[in-house]
Amino acid sequence: MKKITLFLTLISSLHAAGQSGIQDSIPAQELNEVIVRGERPQIKGHDGVLTVDLPAIVREKPVTNVLEALSYLPGVVDNNGSIGLSGATSVTIILNGELTNMPVQNLYQLLYSTPVDRLKNVEIMYAAPAKYHVSGAVINIVLKTPRPLDGLTGQLQAGYTQTRYPSYNTGAATTYALKDWTFDVNWTLSRNKTYSRQETYSNHLVNGQRTMIEDDMRQTGYNLSNLIYASIAYKPFRITYNGQITSDSHNNSLSTGTFGRYINRYSYLSPTGYHNISLRYTSTFGLTAGADYTSYSEDREQKLTKDATTLVRAFNRQTIERYHTYIDMEHQSGRWQINYGLEYQHSDDHSRQSYILPSQEGFNDVLKEDVADAYIGLQASFDSGLSFSASAKGEYFHNDLQHNWNFIPQLGVTYYKTPKSIFQLNFTSQRIYPQYWELHGATSYINEYSSISGNPSLQPYMNYAAQLSYILNQKYSATLYMLHADKYSVQLPYQMPDKLQLLFQTVNFDFSRTVGLQFNAPFDIKDVFNTTAVVNISHKQEKATHFHDIGFDNRRWSFYGALSNTLKPSPGSPLSFSADATYITGQIQGPGKFNPLWRIDAGMKWRFGKQRSCEINLKFNDIFNTWKPKLTIDNAGQDYKLTAHDIARNLRLSFIWKFNGFRPKDLTVDTSRFGTGQ
Template sequence: MKCNYFLSLIFCALNVSLSAQEKPDSANADNERILSADSLIITDAHLDSIYQSLPEVMITGQRPIVKAEQGKLVYDLPRLIGNLPVDNAYDAVKELPGVTEMNGGLMLAGQGVTVVLDGKVTTMTTEQLYSLLRSIPASRIEKAEVMYNAPARYQVRGALINITLKQSTGGPSSWQGEVYGKYQQKHYEGFDERASLIYNGNKFSADFLYSHTHGRGYSLTDKESMHSQADGSTHLITTDEVGRSRRHTHSFRVGADYNIAKEHQLSFVYNGSYSTYHSLMDIFGTQQSNTRSNSKDWLHNGRLDYRTPFGLKAGAELTYYRSPSDQLLHSVMQGEELAFFTEDCQRINRWKFFLAQEHNLGRGWGLNYGAIYTTSIDHSYQYYYDTDAKTGSNTSIPDNMKSRRREQTLNFYAGFNKSFGDKLSMDASLAVEHYKTPAWNQWDWYPTINLTYMPAPGQVWQLALSSDKDYPDYWAVQDAISYLGGGYSEIHGNPFLKPAQEYQIQLTHVLKSKYIFSAWFTHTKDYSTQTLYQSQERLVEIYKYLNFNFQQQAGLQASIPFDIKQWLNLRLTLIGVWHHEKDDDFWDIPFDRNICYGIAVLTNNFTLSKKPDLKLTLTGMARSKATQGIYDLPSSSYVNAALRYGFAKGKAILNLYCNDIFETGQIKPRIRFGTQNVTNNYSCFREFGVSLTYKFGGYKEKKREEVDTSRFK
């Protein structure tokens, strides 16, 4: 009996070993059993189980989804999202451990993070980049590289997430593709359609992507304000704002790679988008107002890359962006009237050129250096036209604005990496940068150090020291005044806004290739954010970007997965942050504020059935109250649910979802500081949706880099 038992074990082990050698390491293999599922907001490395069984014997093997390389954590992102209702690259990035979405942006360990495709940093803004990520099928992702501290050779400072897209050359030519459709209901309806096609040849490959997003929007905002003025008077202002909008966005991209020889490649990619937005806003209460706004956006981005087998990389990129808009406003408040028509436009021309070289010196040593030159010209204007000239009621209409503003950035960097055996490695670099605008002309230097120690298989310690600079949006530095909320709210530009300088130390520990723990401290000099201030001279509230003395954060984070047999996977993520901000010259009310807050996210993924493939995901998030400048941010929470059904031999996926089931996700920020007293109650609606994805032609996908548009209007 014992002999038979041990023979069974031996045969089972041989079967597992042979199966692992014969099967491709792909999340799309038909005979693989994928058993991972993680959170909608913060996720971690979960493990895929592959097992073979004999009578009375079962062996379960797990393969880690995260591994460490020099200065980075590499995640098998397709496995990590394999059972989740994730259908685009943006939502896939949110599944990485430590990644959260706050205020419409992605954060890594509480800090801003740059997302790039295939290691290529482009000149699109963050908003345009996120739109592009939402248009890329999640099935095209090969892996994700997470760097809490990116070395200078990546041409990015600070935290970086590099999404590598699947590529295929060699062998017979093939066509693959994917179509996608989505309907959502959030008070009003919205739609997404997407089509993707890729061609793989022996030396040449190309891909095409088109997406269309459109629908209607609806919002309600109740404002309560006690507006104090310098003469000692106090005005009670209560308004009810109703906003309706409709939008259309067309995004498209075409890319091509030509392999001249092994590791000798010429690449080109074009990204474009066109969008229209129309809104109607009516305000009732202390202020009576109606506003009609229209805007259009055009984006054209082209990039050419050349890579050689001896470590040389060169590239050039051109970005053109144009955003004209108009606004017709009529407002009456306490006897004062505004009636005008506004036309404004932002036009950006930006060029980027880079040259980089890497050397493998042997004995674990590597050397890299390069130069990056970026220049941009911002042509912007804003014109006001009085529509009620007879009454002369528009005495407070601001002056017209027209500007031509040029920026130049020249960056030189050098770095090295060294492996000290199999357990310890180091990556260090130094970048020197010259930044020139009409307001600033300065040199800065940015050191970066990464240490990685792997004492045992599945255990990783990473220590990162970094520095970074955050540049303001183009429109934020224009000397312009715009109207918001019917005229009571004004948006002011700040031509003297400084770039923020950030310094950070981060310690990360990976335990058993799946438990992630991290601690960090960040000091940001000249930190800036848009804040509200109730004017002491006029009945207006002013939104303006201002530089603080500093912002500081210290934080702890833990991401812990659990498995309950084969039917339930849970992931718990806990984040604790100490937040400190100080500004000695914030209007007439300097502040020095600090607070501790926490975030908890729990994701439950239930395997309801394997045949048919049916899975249910429940996600809950809770955040305690926090602060931003003089804002008090109340606590918030949400519960999301999604049902995923796979059919047609894995080629089709149907997702049904409901987000923010209890309508608790939207915060209601308020200010109770010094002379400032205002509360904004924003509407919150649950969202229902259904999406269908269908892949054809085998679909061995690929994709390309993103474009940085974070600073455009």
């Protein structure tokens, strides 16, 4: 808000009065104070891109890092730490327009260690142009570029998280610029201890007779995670390293039920390592070229015991090497831009599984995979307010089990004549590939009754998505969307018809289709209270003619509602409080249905110290511990129920000290295919 006092005095020309001797009959008048209220636009649209001023949205929220800030992005759904985008089947997070090629959990760790003050803005692309080398929906996180005048800037942070068990983390994030050099370093060390609980009731039908099998499984996990991100840029060149080493890892599960008491231990025999190094060149004449190398390794032992008897002792090992390169070119001619490029990726996945118990064969395979594509794109903006981005990509995929050609179109159209109304239309497609480990057909045992098995015949599936969005006053938005996934796949339980055996396996469906409408509306009251309401109404259908030896056609309407509130005692107060509420009706997955869910979250932020460079943030998620998803399958003889407990409730406390450029400027106003699974 700006306060402007306007004085208007009407006088006759003194020179003329002096000449004529005639006095002005209109006296001077002072008008009342005029208050002009102004707001920074939250959403802008251009070329099929929605640019969101996320730093302004989260300024008073109890968030300290970019990952937490993303949950307040319009259209984003934070599903217990997993970022989703309403109106899109899946979303890819990129940094400064570049794909990181990091596994999802590693990317989340990086975003968690990146200070929220590094944010410049965030771009949402429901249909990302092919020049980003990403298909489908994209969230592009644009970070501020360090300048030599800023000096060394950064922050130090320490955090504590309490679920059933405590976890701790500490880290540092710094940037520095010197003439033509820029440096960016993030480091995070975290000690994690997790807990989860699952209750299952499997009313299993075999040879016309049902047997009720109950199980109550409690899982705990421990690890020490060390994440490093370092980037050095000199003029048009930049080299980046990002890596994560997870050590001292072990996961245990205690299962009690119909068949007895089981202890399942997963011990990592060596640190799990992910390392990626990339080189990028950006010219002044439109050429961009880059290459990166990724290495991943995991070595895990499983030991399943019942009472004092060892039932399973197995070893799972995975080593992946991946090479990736690309070259892009852009030409600008007036309002028209043409872009085109090539991309190639090769990976070698050496996975092994061996058994001491039971006496069965494992495998020792090397799976080679090649993906090559070429694209051409076109962008243009017109005086009428119309702008668009369109591209077409041809992709070839090959591994030892299959190969195919894919055509991937993309279209994003925006009509933006005045700030009052923005219209945007998007269409895109995306091919989703299965995890490397699943393609080997590996088997992991949960207990004598339940097991997880890979699927060498698993096929990639195609996602098609279309969205029509309307943004009012660069603030309120509504999105009508349709999603269709052909040959969609997901891991689900299946009761074997000829034996008492529960199988978890990822299989392909005929399709999954969702049609929905979402509304997002923020409101502000005198710089002390802010609330944002989100409503999503959708209809989903999933169909499989052959789900193992049965079929299903499941469909359901659902409602999602969320209310996010922030309160400050006064506009300049160093304290701010938040209270968020979320409710969702039952959803479907495959032949199963989920129960309705609701949760309440609350938080507090306190800024203090010199120039308020220190922050304490406190956040209590799922206060009443009500977010307990329950999956029920009752179809074609399948009768199964699973309830998950303690997956969202946690208390988080963090302390941050910011120095130089990271201090507040105005005090008044990230689907991994890596891993052997469990």
